[in-house]
Amino acid sequence: MSLPKREKQILEILQKLPENEFSLIGGYAVNAYTLPRFSIDCDIVLKDNKAGKKVSEFLIKEGFFIEHKGNTGSYKGNFIRMKKENDVKINFDLLIGEVLDRITGISIPADLIFKNSKVRGITGKASPIKAKARVVEPELLFLMKCITGRKSDIRDTLMLSAIKLDKDKIKELNKEIKVPKEKIIEIKGKINEKQFKNALEGVYGRIEEKMFENTKKKLERILDGL
Known part of the structure; x- marks a missing residue:
């Protein structure tokens, strides 16, 4: 599956998610401010377990499954990796309550991220889709x-x-x-x-x-x- 198709799928999902349920971090957040780059991962922060449950259930309906929970990759703590492998291979990383870096142990509370975020337009490197999302x-x-x-x-x-x-x-x-x-x-x-x-x-x-x-x-x- 080509990178543009993966990017298009992520932007389509971001369009469907309620703006106030999450804040976008990671590569797609950078794309809101700079020249866009490709990424097959989308990192989103959620305030609490209720929001995490709501978003994970939505992603399951979109064809995702839970690949990991907890300590994995760059993050640890209340973390869920959602993966889709059917028609397109993409990941959504759900960070609930905080962003906790695995290496340094530094924690950034979700409240601080939501306080320092606002709704912006998100574009990709190749996809014509422009999504709106809350971005740090x-x-x-x-x-x-x-x-x-x-x-x-x-x-x-x-x-x-x-x-x-x-x-x-x-x-x-x-x-x-x-x-x-x-x-x-x-x-x-x-x-x-x-x-x-x-x-x-x-x-x-x-x-x-x-x-x-x-x-x-x-x-x-x-x-x-x-």
């Missing part, structure tokens, strides 16, 4: 990407740095979240590796050198302020 605001999303710190997350921090982020808001949010210093050092190291720009262009296409360097400097300034 870019400042909190930036910090969440710093915490997980995978290769794709580091690319996302750079792409988010290209938009107008509220640096004061990032600093205030980080007082509560506290991104580990070693994560900041790791990101600064990775973005200065020779192969980083090549990997970025492999996802987004050619990026002008001057634009890349200017955005990288913006990211470094934000990281220095944490």
